[in-house]
Amino acid sequence: MERCPWCGTDPLYVAYHDNEWGVPERDADRLFEFLILEGAQAGLSWITVLRKRDNYRRAMDNLDPRKVARYDDAKVAGLLQDPGLIRNRLKMRAAVDNARAWLELQEAGIDPAALLWDFVDGEPRVNRFRSLAEVPAVTPTAEAMSKDLKKRGFRFVGPTIMYAFMQAAGLVNDHLVSCPRHRDLA
Numbered sequence: 001m002e003r004c005p006w007c008g009t010d011p012l013y014v015a016y017h018d019n020e021w022g023v024p025e026r027d028a029d030r031l032f033e034f035l036i037l038e039g040a041q042a043g044l045s046w047i048t049v050l051r052k053r054d055n056y057r058r059a060m061d062n063l064d065p066r067k068v069a070r071y072d073d074a075k076v077a078g079l080l081q082d083p084g085l086i087r088n089r090l091k092m093r094a095a096v097d098n099a100r101a102w103l104e105l106q107e108a109g110i111d112p113a114a115l116l117w118d119f120v121d122g123e124p125r126v127n128r129f130r131s132l133a134e135v136p137a138v139t140p141t142a143e144a145m146s147k148d149l150k151k152r153g154f155r156f157v158g159p160t161i162m163y164a165f166m167q168a169a170g171l172v173n174d175h176l177v178s179c180p181r182h183r184d185l186a
Contacts, residue, residue, distance in 0.1 A: 001180045006132060013047050022185050024124050024170035028113040031169055032102055033063040036095045038165040039156030040086045046164075048086070055084030060095070068099035094155035101153040117171065119145045126173045126186050135174050138163050 007017035025031055037056065041049040059082050061067035071079075076096060080087045105112045119141050129135050142163035149157040166172045175182035 001183075002178060003181065004132070004176050004179045010047060012050055016050055018181065021168055022170050022173050022175055022181060024185075026113050026117065028111065029064065031113050031116060032065045032099070033057075034165055034169045035098060035102075035154075035157070036060075036063055036068075038161050038168065039094055039098070040088075040091050041164065042091070042156055042158075042161055044086065052084060052086060055082070059085055065099040065102045068096055069103050071096045071099075091156060098154050098156070101149075105152065115148075116145070116169075119148075120166075120171045124170050124173050124185070128177050129174060130177055132176070136163070139166075139172075142166060 003014070003017055007013040007021075025034065037049050037053060040052075040056070057063060059079060076089075076092050079085055079092055080089060085092075102112055105115065125141075127135075138159040143159040145166070146157050146159040146162045149162070163172075167174045170185065173182060173185045175185065
């Protein structure tokens with residue numbers, strides 16, 4: 001049995017693969033963090049974001065949606081000067097807008113975690129891929145999730161981003177069947 005080859009040998013990436021990726025996450029605050037970081041990753045490699053994750057937590061109030069939602073233009077401008085973050089204005093504004101949309105869900109009596117998990121009927125979908133070539137970048141479920149979140153005011157939540165989110169947060173188990181984590185999480 002060998003781990004999924006996408007994580008290579010970088011110790012940070014290996015630890016992420018072995019301890020976090022694909023582990024079902026139901027905590028709303030942690031899911032919000034995944035959503036923001038997956039949006040920040042668009043067009044970049046995940047290892048780039050992973051290396052900056054602690055900086056995001058430090059600079060953005062531990063990615064607490066209640067705090068991020070209150071960021072004004074001056075705060076965003078300051079964040080865009082931080083070399084420890086991905087300094088993309090659209091992604092940073094989307095993080096603030098997504099925090100506001102997240103809170104609007106809660107204010108409407110909708111648990112964001114439950115909403116996201118409803119797309120997989122509350123249980124992780126266990127796939128049985130044998131090679132990375134078999135793993136899709138997008139699925140109909142990710143497309144539906146993306147469409148729903150966009151309708152609710154979220155940004156940087158395209159179908160590819162949402163499928164990566166589903167993989168990271170354990171809504172799907174996309175560890176290859178040859179990986180010990182597939183069995184552990186199945």
